[in-house]
């Protein structure tokens with residue numbers, strides 16, 4: 001008989017097959033969208049954090065998670081209920097993107113700003129092609145809600161960066 | 175429904191409807207913004223803002239006010255709680271037919287609203303209704319860029335040509351005459367702030383004035399007095415034809431095939 005932690009591992013492995021349809025090379029775990037996986041006798045509960053609240057991909061991602069998890073846990077216990085919920089608590093920030101996620105974004109020409117970014121401070125964004133810091137912000141608002149458009153003055157390439165999002169209240173205990 | 179819930183809903187309707195109609199008016203600029211980079215940026219801002227409206231509608235859904243779809247598409251104009259200045263058309267014509275939209279008006283309306291929205295969010299961070307704390311924190315991470323965007327437009331146009339300056343100053347007087355309606359918490363304002371859901375109208379107003387005057391100072395502009403509410407108070411269900419026509423367009427698809435919505 002398989003135990004709960006094996007199931008949890010399996011769920012995380014399955015979530016690694018769910019990607020953002022607008023960035024199919026990075027999965028939701030690497031993006032830091034998975035906040036919680038809870039398993040009890042009757043239910044699997046998955047709490048996801050939306051990157052941007054108006055992101056049109058959210059419904060697709062939720063549907064994809066539901067479908068893939070359902071498929072996967074059928075082999076374990078078909079009677080388990082599955083609930084997938086988006087939550088704004090805590091807010092998603094760029095800090096949540098994993099090292100592997102950052103590497104994949106970079107390979108696809110998307111820089112990840114300083115994960116320790118604080119509001120009001122200037123960003124340190126390196127060109128994903130030549131690593132130069134000599135870059136110019138062209139448009140904070142890029143092709144999707146979570147991306148900005150920049151230009152590298154060194155290698156003369158336009159590139160994108162994940163829009164730096166920091167939580168003003170990270171250190172406040174509730 | 176308890177009495178407290180009634181006031182909680184009342185406030186959230188105001189927050190939801192402001193963002194909803196504001197996002198819609200912004201989205202009508204798609205393809206018409208001054209340049210292509212602005213088109214990209216403004217669309218993104220409108221998408222975020224509609225996301226904020228949707229977060230507030232979700233809170234209303236959990237309070238038993240109806241589903242998000244019903245709340246956004248199936249209410250009568252008199253049930254809307256948005257401020258009147260936010261429902262006003264962008265100019266004459268429609269986005270399909272001879273749009274003579276006013277960019278100065280749009281910049282001022284967005285700047286004024288952005289500053290108030292920031293203050294409201296800071297206040298909602300301390301709300302006695304916990305779901306508003308989480309929602310406001312999430313919105314703040316996105317709103318930061320919106321306000322920065324409109325401040326940039328404001329400063330550049332105010333310090334540009336005389337023609338630009340004149341248009342901007344006209345837009346300021348126009349929005350000023352009705353912006354009191356955005357600051358208003360409506361007829362239940364006292365109950366709403368007594369419950370500590372959000373700061374009082376007076377506090378919101380004086381903080382808004384402080385920040386707006388600070389922005390004005392940087393471009394050598396000043397204005398006296400408090401913003402007015404000449405066309406009525408949208409918080410109490412008073413609205414103009416502009417809201418009715420906007421809602422008709424917004425809900426056209428919803429009403430054309432209810433089954434398709436639940437697809």
Ligand SMILES: [Zn+2]
Pocket residue numbers: 127128129130131132152153154155156157
């Ligand atoms: Zn470069």
